[in-house]
Amino acid sequence: MRLRYIELFHAVLSTGSLTGAANLLNISQPAASKALQQAESHLGFPLFSRVRGRLQPTQQALLMRHQIDRLMRDLYDLRRLAVNITRPESHPLRVTSTPALAQTLVPDAIAQLGKVYPAATVELFTQHSAVMCESLMLREADIGLTLQDISHHGLWQEPLCRGNIKVIAPPGWWSERDLERPLPIKALAGQPMIGITVQDALGAMLQSHLSKVEPAPRTNVWVQTYQLACSLVARGGGLALVDPFTAQCSREPVQKRSLKLQLDVVLYAVYRPDSPLNCVQMRFLDHVRELAQEILSAP
Numbered sequence: 001m002r003l004r005y006i007e008l009f010h011a012v013l014s015t016g017s018l019t020g021a022a023n024l025l026n027i028s029q030p031a032a033s034k035a036l037q038q039a040e041s042h043l044g045f046p047l048f049s050r051v052r053g054r055l056q057p058t059q060q061a062l063l064m065r066h067q068i069d070r071l072m073r074d075l076y077d078l079r080r081l082a083v084n085i086t087r088p089e090s091h092p093l094r095v096t097s098t099p100a101l102a103q104t105l106v107p108d109a110i111a112q113l114g115k116v117y118p119a120a121t122v123e124l125f126t127q128h129s130a131v132m133c134e135s136l137m138l139r140e141a142d143i144g145l146t147l148q149d150i151s152h153h154g155l156w157q158e159p160l161c162r163g164n165i166k167v168i169a170p171p172g173w174w175s176e177r178d179l180e181r182p183l184p185i186k187a188l189a190g191q192p193m194i195g196i197t198v199q200d201a202l203g204a205m206l207q208s209h210l211s212k213v214e215p216a217p218r219t220n221v222w223v224q225t226y227q228l229a230c231s232l233v234a235r236g237g238g239l240a241l242v243d244p245f246t247a248q249c250s251r252e253p254v255q256k257r258s259l260k261l262q263l264d265v266v267l268y269a270v271y272r273p274d275s276p277l278n279c280v281q282m283r284f285l286d287h288v289r290e291l292a293q294e295i296l297s298a299p
């Protein structure tokens with residue numbers, strides 16, 4: 001099938017009529033009708049049948065639909081990439097980060113960047129690591145910040161700093177003396193905990209370590225973000241394991257201790273190796289690194 005036939009087929013599937021498809025493709029209705037007839041002639045079978053004034057895909061068309069949808073997604077991605085490649089060098093700094101970092105680290109780094117480059121414009125996005133990689137590859141973002149080792153063959157990841165997993169608890173849970181000592185993971189046995197269903201390498205490793213604790217922690221509530229876990233812990237919901245940035249920057253009145261576990265949390269900057277960082281981007285990463293180290297070294 002030629003590309004124009006594929007686009008027309010997808011447009012008719014999306015709108016249910018030749019008129020709607022013609023409007024979507026910005027062509028006339030007779031041109032759309034002629035193109036559909038040509039496509040069916042080349043294929044040797046009908047693609048649509050008219051049912052109560054609407055075009056319904058035939059069985060042959062339905063067999064092709066999945067491949068057509070995938071081709072259209074690839075075509076859309078190619079167009080997005082082409083547009084972003086031709087953007088001028090003066091395009092704003094575009095940063096994508098995971099939700100935890102967007103609420104604890106990125107705002108201060110942007111504020112400091114604005115003092116050095118007051119005329120610079122910045123675009124911020126919050127995305128999980130898998131979507132972040134796609135945005136970087138399509139040149140919709142310049143820099144990604146994540147706590148996950150993404151190991152993407154088309155991207156370069158630069159470790160900025162390392163921290164430790166934190167255990168957070170409601171106010172008054174531990175004594176002042178206890179707060180000075182790391183907590184062994186076996187001390188979580190049988191304790192009430194907030195479960196975190198973060199679908200990344202860090203979340204998976206934490207759940208793996210907790211699964212070996214006997215008796216297992218009592219987990220009745222599960223959340224998707226470390227920030228929500230902090231809110232529930234502050235209200236007496238139990239203990240939780242969170243990344244060090246969430247623990248240190250949370251405004252919730254929680255106690256926090258390092259977890260005695262050989263498991264580092266690494267803050268990565270991710271970017272494309274074929275696009276050297278400019279002075280604004282490098283200064284931004286300098287601010288992120290400095291602020292992250294300050295947060296991790298705070299008592």
